[in-house]
Amino acid sequence: MSVLLGLAAIVTVAGALAAIAGRDARVAVVGLVVALSAAPFLADPLPTPAAIATRIVAALLAGYLLFVVLRETAVVTRGSLVGLPAETLAAAAAFVIGYGTSGLGSAALGPPEASATGFALAVIAVAPIVRGADIFRLGVALAILVTGAELVRVGLAGTPQPLEQLMTAALTVGLLGTVAVLCANVVAATGGLTMRNERRLSAMYEAHPLTPTAPSSFGRSLRPRRSAPVHALEDPAGAAAPVSGSSAGAWRIDEAVMRPDDAGPAAADDAPSATDLPSLDDAAVPTEPTEPTEPTEPTEP
Amino acid sequence: MSLVPFLAVAFGAAAAALIARGYRRLSLAIGLLGLVAATIAALAIVPGDRLGVGPGRLEATEFGRLFLALGCSTGLIIALIGLATAWQRNLPAALLGGFGAIGLALAIGDSITALMAILAGALVGSLVTIVRPITASNVQVASREFRAIAVAGAIAIVGMAWIARPLGPLAEEPTVFGVAYMAVALAAAIRFGAIPFHRWAARLSESAPEIALPLLLAWAPAAFAVVALAWTDRSIAPLLLPLQVERSVVLTVGVLSIVLGAVAAWLQDDLEHIVGYSIVQDAGFVILGLAILDPIAWQPTRTWILVFVVVKTAFAAWAVAVRTRFRTGSLPELGGWARRSPGLGLGLLLIVVATLGVPGLVAWDVRSRLVDLSITTGPLRLLVVVGGLASLGYYGRIALAGLRPPSILVLAGATERPRRAAEVDRSDVGAATDGIAIAAMDRGSTGTTGLAGVPDEISADTDPPPRPGLRSPRPIGGALTRFESTAASIWRANRAPIASAGVLVLALTALAVGVGGLGGPAAAAAPAPEPVAPTETFVPGQTEPASPTPSESRAPDESGPPSFAPIPTASTGGSGTPGESASPTEVASPTEGTTPSPSPTTTSAPTPSPSFAPTPSPS
Numbered sequence: 072m073s074v075l076l077g078l079a080a081i082v083t084v085a086g087a088l089a090a091i092a093g094r095d096a097r098v099a100v101v102g103l104v105v106a107l108s109a110a111p112f113l114a115d116p117l118p119t120p121a122a123i124a125t126r127i128v129a130a131l132l133a134g135y136l137l138f139v140v141l142r143e144t145a146v147v148t149r150g151s152l153v154g155l156p157a158e159t160l161a162a163a164a165a166f167v168i169g170y171g172t173s174g175l176g177s178a179a180l181g182p183p184e185a186s187a188t189g190f191a192l193a194v195i196a197v198a199p200i201v202r203g204a205d206i207f208r209l210g211v212a213l214a215i216l217v218t219g220a221e222l223v224r225v226g227l228a229g230t231p232q233p234l235e236q237l238m239t240a241a242l243t244v245g246l247l248g249t250v251a252v253l254c255a256n257v258v259a260a261t262g263g264l265t266m267r268n269e270r271r272l273s274a275m276y277e278a279h280p281l282t283p284t285a286p287s288s289f290g291r292s293l294r295p296r297r298s299a300p301v302h303a304l305e306d307p308a309g310a311a312a313p314v315s316g317s318s319a320g321a322w323r324i325d326e327a328v329m330r331p332d333d334a335g336p337a338a339a340d341d342a343p344s345a346t347d348l349p350s351l352d353d354a355a356v357p358t359e360p361t362e363p364t365e366p367t368e369p370t371e372p
Numbered sequence: 373m374s375l376v377p378f379l380a381v382a383f384g385a386a387a388a389a390l391i392a393r394g395y396r397r398l399s400l401a402i403g404l405l406g407l408v409a410a411t412i413a414a415l416a417i418v419p420g421d422r423l424g425v426g427p428g429r430l431e432a433t434e435f436g437r438l439f440l441a442l443g444c445s446t447g448l449i450i451a452l453i454g455l456a457t458a459w460q461r462n463l464p465a466a467l468l469g470g471f472g473a474i475g476l477a478l479a480i481g482d483s484i485t486a487l488m489a490i491l492a493g494a495l496v497g498s499l500v501t502i503v504r505p506i507t508a509s510n511v512q513v514a515s516r517e518f519r520a521i522a523v524a525g526a527i528a529i530v531g532m533a534w535i536a537r538p539l540g541p542l543a544e545e546p547t548v549f550g551v552a553y554m555a556v557a558l559a560a561a562i563r564f565g566a567i568p569f570h571r572w573a574a575r576l577s578e579s580a581p582e583i584a585l586p587l588l589l590a591w592a593p594a595a596f597a598v599v600a601l602a603w604t605d606r607s608i609a610p611l612l613l614p615l616q617v618e619r620s621v622v623l624t625v626g627v628l629s630i631v632l633g634a635v636a637a638w639l640q641d642d643l644e645h646i647v648g649y650s651i652v653q654d655a656g657f658v659i660l661g662l663a664i665l666d667p668i669a670w671q672p673t674r675t676w677i678l679v680f681v682v683v684k685t686a687f688a689a690w691a692v693a694v695r696t697r698f699r700t701g702s703l704p705e706l707g708g709w710a711r712r713s714p715g716l717g718l719g720l721l722l723i724v725v726a727t728l729g730v731p732g733l734v735a736w737d738v739r740s741r742l743v744d745l746s747i748t749t750g751p752l753r754l755l756v757v758v759g760g761l762a763s764l765g766y767y768g769r770i771a772l773a774g775l776r777p778p779s780i781l782v783l784a785g786a787t788e789r790p791r792r793a794a795e796v797d798r799s800d801v802g803a804a805t806d807g808i809a810i811a812a813m814d815r816g817s818t819g820t821t822g823l824a825g826v827p828d829e830i831s832a833d834t835d836p837p838p839r840p841g842l843r844s845p846r847p848i849g850g851a852l853t854r855f856e857s858t859a860a861s862i863w864r865a866n867r868a869p870i871a872s873a874g875v876l877v878l879a880l881t882a883l884a885v886g887v888g889g890l891g892g893p894a895a896a897a898a899p900a901p902e903p904v905a906p907t908e909t910f911v912p913g914q915t916e917p918a919s920p921t922p923s924e925s926r927a928p929d930e931s932g933p934p935s936f937a938p939i940p941t942a943s944t945g946g947s948g949t950p951g952e953s954a955s956p957t958e959v960a961s962p963t964e965g966t967t968p969s970p971s972p973t974t975t976s977a978p979t980p981s982p983s984f985a986p987t988p989s990p991s
Binding site for chain 1: 425426427428480482484485488489491492493495496498499502506507508509510511512514515518519522523525526527529530532533534536537538539540541542543548
């Protein structure tokens with residue numbers, strides 16, 4: 072293993088790990104750009120300087136597209152689901168396997184470090200792709216997966232020609248440009264990067280305790296409610312009325328319901344559909360169907 | 373190089389339209405003019421022209437020329453229909469960028485490089501996937517398409533790369549080629565949304581604007597399939613390997629798509645779902661073409677791809693026109709649509725004829741040929757034949773709905789009769805003249821955009837065209853302003869007939885391709901561009917290039933000339949090991965190899981050598 076190839080492999084994998092495991096999206100972007108910039112050095116012989124420069128410029132441009140979307144926000148990604156140490160160990164194991172099986176049964180035309188790094192990137196990318204509720208993490212993982220496939224290709228078939236390097240650069244820009252477009256839209260729709268219409272419940276609890284009269288951080292008043300059914304939307308009088316489809320406007324939050332009574336016109340469009348209601352991984356308490364509350368009868372004077 | 377003007381126009385206009393996105397009318401003008409110019413530039417491509425790009429090169433082909441000309445011209449008509457019905461302001465830019473990338477890919481001989489260009493172009497489709505109101509669900513659907521593109525691309529890249537090198541002892545293993553072939557074929561199936569990989573395509577059909585469905589579900593995946601077919605034809609098919617298991621898997625996907633796609637389309641009530649599943653169904657025949665693994669499938673498969681993309685474009689345009697005119701895409705509510713819109717009825721008839729054809733027409737013949745080549749006998753063949761004709765079920769269901777008495781929404785829809793601009797205001801008052809209270813009620817909250825009964829959230833999906841009457845006069849010139857206002861009024865008054873006319877033009881184009889016109893079969897039979905240094909072909913008398921490392925250069929290079937002979941399983945010398953060179957006398961001569969036995973396991977083939985493996989690309 073030459074020093075340059077080993078260094079490039081380590082930098083690429085480390086950048087990919089930072090991109091996948093970082094909770095701050097901007098840190099993840101930096102890691103991704105580092106990984107994409109180091110990837111063209113994983114070839115023997117090295118590509119032409121123009122090809123390397125093209126790949127690096129493409130990585131920087133693509134990263135800048137993402138940065139433009141994320142710089143105005145303080146969005147936090149979910150980070151790694153299994154933690155950075157586990158991701159690192161999995162990547163290391165995949166690296167060793169890729170290095171040991173370089174060529175996959177016959178002599179390879181490229182360096183084994185490229186195959187090893189490609190295996191490691193593929194393993195890193197699998198979890199967010201399989202279970203990607205966060206559009207940023209999903210997009211970053213897909214970019215890492217494609218980069219890993221390209222590295223496996225370099226390891227098997229040798230250094231790509233300049234035209235292929237150019238197409239790879241264009242593909243990099245296209246991938247991260249698409250991620251940027253999707254991120255911009257999901258931030259506009261939900262205020263975060265998760266592809267669900269509801270906010271993170273934990274953040275709401277931390278920011279504002281739920282009280283009957285306290286306005287939430289999203290401009291909606293929150294009122295405790297006993298056993299609110301998921302499919303029920305409260306009417307102003309307090310009686311529960313069943314609704315269906317995307318017209319549902321209630322978020323079930325444990326024992327409280329965030330009522331969209333003072334939501335703006337956009338709230339109707341962004342209201343969660345029946346399939347968009349909080350899932351078990353986000354809801355602190357599993358939902359259980361209960362009967363709708365009955366209106367209290369007025370007491371006689 | 374005649375391809376350069378096309379690429380310059382396509383990419384330049386796409387970039388300009390996106391940059392000018394804030395100026396709607398300017399962006400629109402750039403996009404439409406760009407599509408016109410791109411169509412002309414595509415027609416001006418000279419097949420056989422070559423342009424060197426470093427060690428590689430671009431080579432124009434007849435198939436690429438026809439594919440791009442059809443794509444840009446039908447894209448222009450789609451954009452005009454969208455302008456009259458359900459506009460998506462990024463559509464022209466996405467079409468231009470997508471077809472620019474496709475044009476580049478179809479001119480590249482190296483399959484992996486072409487694949488990357490296809491993937492980059494397909495990602496442009498994300499611009500038209502998301503519509504207002506933007507919700508997390510919309511973004512999730514777009515992310516599914518993104519995921520399908522990236523995953524399919526990654527699988528195909530690795531599959532192609534695996535055998536793009538001297539394989540040494542692996543060349544004796546048909547499984548190696550089988551796995552690579554299956555990876556590429558299934559990647560194409562994922563890209564098409566073929567069953568059972570159809571979930572993302574189904575969600576996309578109900579979320580993305582219908583006007584963008586041809587680009588997202590037909591044109592871009594079809595280009596992917598063209599590249600995959602070229603790779604298969606060059607790398608796998610000449611080997612005549614016994615890949616029954618791998619072929620069966622791919623064949624199963626194709627058959628499932630054809631049969632279940634027709635069933636799903638027949639069961640659906642919404643037009644967008646019917647369009648989506650019909651695309652999935654017809655894509656099944658492309659998968660069948662990939663499953664044949666014989667060079668004889670080259671021409672019918674590519675001919676069907678040409679028919680497929682144009683027909684599905686026409687069908688999607690028809691669905692958009694119907695949906696926006698009658699304010700509904702639900703089939704039960706579309707009773708009598710054909711009575712109110714004979715132009716659209718004729719368009720649907722032409723689309724059906726172009727899709728199925730009749731014996732003697734190209735559309736029918738290539739479908740039959742693909743079925744004959746892929747499945748020779750047995751009940752499965754009957755199932756595929758019936759499944760292919762089952763599209764008559766959902767087409768017939770649509771037609772029967774059109775012959776029923778008109779529903780209330782259909783009565784409220786605009787007619788196809790051309791109108792003068794002065795009639796616009798009267799029609800804007802709406803279907804109240806017809807006594808349709810529902811339409812008037814809905815219109816009261818959202819306003820109309822010209823088609824009676826078409827609310828803004830449908831007709832102007834993202835950007836409702838500005839109302840000419842409300843536009844303030846500009847000081848540029850009175851005559852120009854009046855002309856512009858008059859033209860806009862006439863356009864607005866005649867959106868329904870304009871949309872019908874566009875659908876008819878598309879249907880006639882589809883019929884022309886379906887009957888074998890426009891040079892489709894000849895273009896489909898033309899060879900794909902050759903790589904500069906063949907990476908995956910077996911050319912008689914051509915030796916492999918040297919390996920980059922001296923230690924590896926002995927095995928493939930000193931093992932004698934390459935052979936066409938199939939890979940034998942009965943190795944006598946075991947000379948396939950890297951580092952061991954086979955004697956030239958033990959290798960079949962190219963003359964012997966040109967008539968390979970269809971049964972490699974039983975033939976007395978010569979001693980295998982590493983030269984059976986595809987030659988690597990020079991590094």
